[in-house]
Amino acid sequence: MTIETKDIRKVFSTGQVETIALGGVSITVKDGEFVAIMGPSGCGKSSLLNILGLLDSPTSGSYLLDGSEVARLKESERTNFRKGKIGFVFQSYNLLDDMTIEENVRLPLIYQRMTASEKTDRIKMVLNKVGLGHRMNYFPSQLSGGQQQRVAIARAVVCHPGLLLADEPTGNLDSKNGMAVMELLRELNNEGTTIVMVTHSLHDASFANRTINLYDGQIVDTLTDRL
Secondary structure (H helix, E strand, O other), X not given: OOEEEEEEEEEEEEOOEEEEEEEEEOOEEOXXXXXXXXOOOOOOHHHHHHHHOOOOOOOEEEEEEOOEEXXXXXXXXXXXXXXXXXXXXXXXXXXXXXXXXHHHHHHHHOOOOOOHHHHHHHHHHHHHHOOOHHHOOOOHHHOOHHHHHHHHHHHHHOOOOOEEEEEOOOOOOOHHHHHHHHHHHHHHHHOOOEEEEEOOOHHHXXXXXXXXXXXXXXXXXXXXXXX
16 A cells, blocks of 8 residues: 655644644655654654544645545545555554453454454454464453554454554563564565554664654654665
C-alpha cells in the first residue's frame, strides 16, 4: 500500500489558542517499505500517524492512500475505507481483558465475508505466527507484556492489511521482548506489508529501510537505505 502526503497541516484550536501539530509535512512511502518516524515528544509523530491511519483528518493538505484522495473524507467514510486495509499496533496493547486471546484476535474479522471455520483457521494461523497458538484460550491478564503485544500484532494483521501502523510498539517492553516484537514486524514487512512505525528508539528504527525525523511538526531530515 502506498502513501503520499503533500503539505499536510494539523492545527488544534482551544478557545483562542492555536497549536500547530504538523506544519506542512510531505512524505512518500512506497508499497512494501518499512519506514520509521522519530523525533522528540510533542513533535507531531502521533498526529501524523493518526492521519495516515485515517483516525483523524488533516486541517489542510493532500493525502493519497493507494492513489485515492482521503484527506477530506468524513469520519464514517474513513472508517469504511480503513476496514481490512490498515492495521494498528499501540504501545498500550489495547486488548479487551474480558475476552480470550482468540476472541480479541477475532474482533477485526466480524465484518469480513468469511465462514466461521475460515475465521478460526485464520486466527490459528496468525497466533501460530506470533508464537502463541497454544495460548488461544488464555486471557490477557495471564500473559506477559511481550506476549500481549504479540497478540495485538496478530489482531492487527489478521485481516491481511496492506498497511500496518505501529506507535511505540516496544515502549512498554524489556529488551528481550522488544527484540521479539521487532523481529516479527520485520518478518511481516518481508512478506510484503507496508509498515510505518513511530518510535523513540534508535535500535527499533534500525529495523526500518528509512527513518524520517520530525521536529516541531516538520521534517528535518530523512535517513535512507538502511537494510
